[in-house]
Amino acid sequence: MTDNDSDRAHVAELARHLEATSELPIERSSSRVLGEAEAVARDAAVSDLEDEIVRERVETVRDLLDELEGVDHEEARAHVEAAVEHCDVVLGNANGTGGDAGT
Template sequence: MTDDSLEARTRRLHDHLEATAELPIDRQANRWLGEAEAIARDAASHDLEREVVVDRVRKVQRLLSEVDETGHDEADDHLEAAKACCEAILDGDA
């Protein structure tokens, strides 16, 4: 059984974005993903109020919407998974 707490979901979001950091991806995509990863790290690693976490995930979602593909198949998979994580978090907290 998976942990579906907000903390676990934000941790999964961050993990997907962090996984793209070491991959050879498009420079422009890297900028968006790097900023999204930093915000997701903050949301996942601090004892924040639910509203603050949700606000940060919305910011991550907006940043990720700027990236269609990264130029690397594995990074594209992580990107799509991160977008799905954002949707799951925001749908569950809307």
């Protein structure tokens, strides 16, 4: 599997984790941020975009997730943590320092 294939797999998992938060009872401001992050991640996962654009989308998602001041719902928090890990792997690969985070 090439880095590109690996990155695409991580982006798909990133979108899946964020999508999983959409039906959970989460505080409104966190839900808004997660919804925006999910939309950007889904676009990166399903659109036929150049690798650099995908990485830019993932960076946007990572920035949005950094805005969260904590997620009270345990399951949602686990999905957010996994999403952050997938972002970091993709962004690490973009910098030539990545590897598989095991998720």
